Amino acid sequence: MVTEPARLVVTLQTATHRFHRDLPPSRVWAYDGSLPGPTIEVTRGVVQCVPGRSGGQPDPAAAALSGFSVVHLHGGMTRADSDGWAENMAAPHQPSLDTYPNDQRATMLWYHDHVMGVTRFSVYAGLAGLWIVRDERERELELPLGPPYELPLLLTDRNFDTNEHGSLTGDLLHKTDPKVMECFGPFTTVNGTVWPYLDVEPTTYRFRVLNGSNARTYRLVLTRDGEPDHERITQIGTEGGLLPAPVSVPAQGLVLASAERADLLVDFSDLAPGTELTLWNTATAPFDGTFVDPATAGRADLDGLLPYPEVLKIRVTEGGRSRGRVPRVLATDFRRTGRDELTGAVVRAIALVEQEAEVEGAPALLTMRELAADPAAGEPSITLVEPHGDAEERVTHWRTVATRFEDTTTFFLTLHRSEIWRLINLTEDTHPIHVHLDAFQVLDRRGATVEIADGGITATGTSATVRIGRDLDDGIPHGLDHNERGLKDTVRVNPKEVVDIVVRFQVFCGRYMYHCHILEHEDHDMMRPFVVMPAELMPARGLTGSHDRPNPGTHVGRPHLGGRWLRRSRRGGHGAAPGVERGRGTDRGADRSPATRGAARLDHRMGAVLRDPHPRRSRRVRAQAAHGDAGPPGRLPTAGRGDRR
Numbered sequence: 001m002v003t004e005p006a007r008l009v010v011t012l013q014t015a016t017h018r019f020h021r022d023l024p025p026s027r028v029w030a031y032d033g034s035l036p037g038p039t040i041e042v043t044r045g046v047v048q049c050v051p052g053r054s055g056g057q058p059d060p061a062a063a064a065l066s067g068f069s070v071v072h073l074h075g076g077m078t079r080a081d082s083d084g085w086a087e088n089m090a091a092p093h094q095p096s097l098d099t100y101p102n103d104q105r106a107t108m109l110w111y112h113d114h115v116m117g118v119t120r121f122s123v124y125a126g127l128a129g130l131w132i133v134r135d136e137r138e139r140e141l142e143l144p145l146g147p148p149y150e151l152p153l154l155l156t157d158r159n160f161d162t163n164e165h166g167s168l169t170g171d172l173l174h175k176t177d178p179k180v181m182e183c184f185g186p187f188t189t190v191n192g193t194v195w196p197y198l199d200v201e202p203t204t205y206r207f208r209v210l211n212g213s214n215a216r217t218y219r220l221v222l223t224r225d226g227e228p229d230h231e232r233i234t235q236i237g238t239e240g241g242l243l244p245a246p247v248s249v250p251a252q253g254l255v256l257a258s259a260e261r262a263d264l265l266v267d268f269s270d271l272a273p274g275t276e277l278t279l280w281n282t283a284t285a286p287f288d289g290t291f292v293d294p295a296t297a298g299r300a301d302l303d304g305l306l307p308y309p310e311v312l313k314i315r316v317t318e319g320g321r322s323r324g325r326v327p328r329v330l331a332t333d334f335r336r337t338g339r340d341e342l343t344g345a346v347v348r349a350i351a352l353v354e355q356e357a358e359v360e361g362a363p364a365l366l367t368m369r370e371l372a373a374d375p376a377a378g379e380p381s382i383t384l385v386e387p388h389g390d391a392e393e394r395v396t397h398w399r400t401v402a403t404r405f406e407d408t409t410t411f412f413l414t415l416h417r418s419e420i421w422r423l424i425n426l427t428e429d430t431h432p433i434h435v436h437l438d439a440f441q442v443l444d445r446r447g448a449t450v451e452i453a454d455g456g457i458t459a460t461g462t463s464a465t466v467r468i469g470r471d472l473d474d475g476i477p478h479g480l481d482h483n484e485r486g487l488k489d490t491v492r493v494n495p496k497e498v499v500d501i502v503v504r505f506q507v508f509c510g511r512y513m514y515h516c517h518i519l520e521h522e523d524h525d526m527m528r529p530f531v532v533m534p535a536e537l538m539p540a541r542g543l544t545g546s547h548d549r550p551n552p553g554t555h556v557g558r559p560h561l562g563g564r565w566l567r568r569s570r571r572g573g574h575g576a577a578p579g580v581e582r583g584r585g586t587d588r589g590a591d592r593s594p595a596t597r598g599a600a601r602l603d604h605r606m607g608a609v610l611r612d613p614h615p616r617r618s619r620r621v622r623a624q625a626a627h628g629d630a631g632p633p634g635r636l637p638t639a640g641r642g643d644r645r
């Protein structure tokens with residue numbers, strides 16, 4: 001726990017890590033060589049400087065891991081120069097220094113690599129760790145703090161290579177099959193262990209759950225004796241910290257897309273020693289938001305790329321029996337903003353768009369398109385039709401003004417001023433959209449019918465009609481779950497859906513990013529910049545604080561049909577693992593691209609080169625990480641599934 005201004009040195013190291021007792025060790029690339037990285041626990045407002053050292057010699061067998069890196073504290077209210085702008089990377093052997101004020105509500109953040117174009121590989125190789133901010137309010141509520149009753153659960157899916165005999169080698173495998181964009185690993189890991197056990201006493205635990213997967217969405221269902229058993233779970237917080245009041249788990253289970261988090265109290269006090277519970281994933285991949293009956297928990301689905309639905313087994317042991325209090329009032333510093341309070345706010349629209357190949361057999365493209373109102377006559381546009389009052393409709397037309405990361409910046413926001421960002425999904429998958437800097441409020445989620453005109457999606461333009469419906473019957477429960485009504489930093493936008501969020505930046509100005517948190521999408525341009533400016537300086541840029549662009553005459557969005565786009569298929573295979581391969585044997589050569597296997601071999605001596613002016617504090621944080629195989633503090637699930645005692 002860091003309680004005074006501190007300097008913590010974290011180095012990027014290769015190490016070996018055993019994901020399961022029965023697996024050979026895997027090479028990983030991790031913060032301080034530990035997977036997950038050290039769990040860093042700080043007190044609100046206590047500044048922390050983290051010098052890091054990246055790099056070393058790239059491993060020729062893992063060419064995708066170049067040793068370039070930049071760390072992002074996800075959910076952190078961080079000055080722009082320490083926020084991990086994807087292009088501000090450190091080359092191998094170069095030091096970096098980031099400062100984190102930690103002046104924000106208590107919550108669980110995470111830090112991970114964000115380097116331009118290859119984040120999917122470096123996070124997959126192990127560059128991720130947890131960062132817990134504590135504050136007074138959280139202490140007042142007498143929630144479990146720290147081990148053994150507070151336990152972070154970092155979920156990731158991973159795949160492993162096989163040797164010529166078909167046995168798992170332990171080498172991490174991220175396939176770059178030309179037909180598959182996302183990585184959906186068949187094996188779920190919790191804190192770096194595949195299918196672990198967790199022993200609990202008959203009392204109340206606090207689980208801090210994070211989906212740290214590249215692309216996979218989890219829909220978590222807890223069962224006992226084969227039946228969903230959600231009564232014992234209460235959700236008290238989300239990405240942005242405590243909810244105003246506790247909520248129960250949604251009817252179909254707890255859905256967490258990449259980067260989403262849940263703060264849960266789980267009461268085991270009524271259970272006899274020896275009782276077993278299982279946490280399952282019921283979400284198939286790619287995830288599209290469709291409702292699934294929680295009674296299906298435990299069912300494998302090969303077509304849905306869910307060969308092994310088990311996440312975690314929980315065993316109740318002997319121990320002091322007690323039931324933790326669930327406070328009726330949690331956060332006292334957050335009140336939802338209603339739409340009526342946002343009259344006159346700037347509305348910015350972003351379309352999530354998949355672009356079909358123009359040439360048969362060529363790859364489809366995936367883009368995030370910034371829109372502006374009032375297209376010229378005949379210009380391709382998105383028409384949004386919303387119900388307005390009882391019988392009327394409101395119609396808005398939007399033209400496309402940016403599609404690629406490097407296109408002209410169009411989002412200039414005024415510090416302290418609320419805006420509505422409207423996320424319109426024209427694709428068939430759910431995209432978790434993450435905004436850097438301040439957490440946001442999800443205003444609403446509305447189902448819609450989407451009609452894309454023939455040839456309506458081009459490299460520069462978008463022609464579609466999106467009609468927000470009142471009674472859609474598409475199997476997707478459009479609408480906000482209770483656990484989405486607090487502060488969030490990542491929001492799921494399902495297919496056929498328009499999600500409005502209220503963003504407001506309250507402390508820092510500068511250039512930041514927002515993006516899809518499916519890392520394979522983020523790496524391929526589903527990421528855009530925005531700039532926060534103080535009101536006084538807006539005129540100096542020729543801006544008024546509305547959604548003006550500095551150069552409105554420039555129509556950005558050039559055709560980029562080159563090789564940088566990744567190919568994508570609706571249903572790709574994911575398995576090198578036995579029993580998982582989906583019969584695309586002819587693709588195996590491409591799958592085994594050495595560029596994507598294993599972790600880079602970096603210079604282990606780097607740790608000795610850096611000097612830490614406060615070695616004792618650093619060691620304390622590292623000691624937490626070293627508490628168990630897998631990193632975070634607490635009674636760690638480190639035993640493999642074969643370890644039944």
Ligand SMILES: [Cu+2]
Nearest residue numbers: 431516518521
């Ligand atoms: Cu996406």
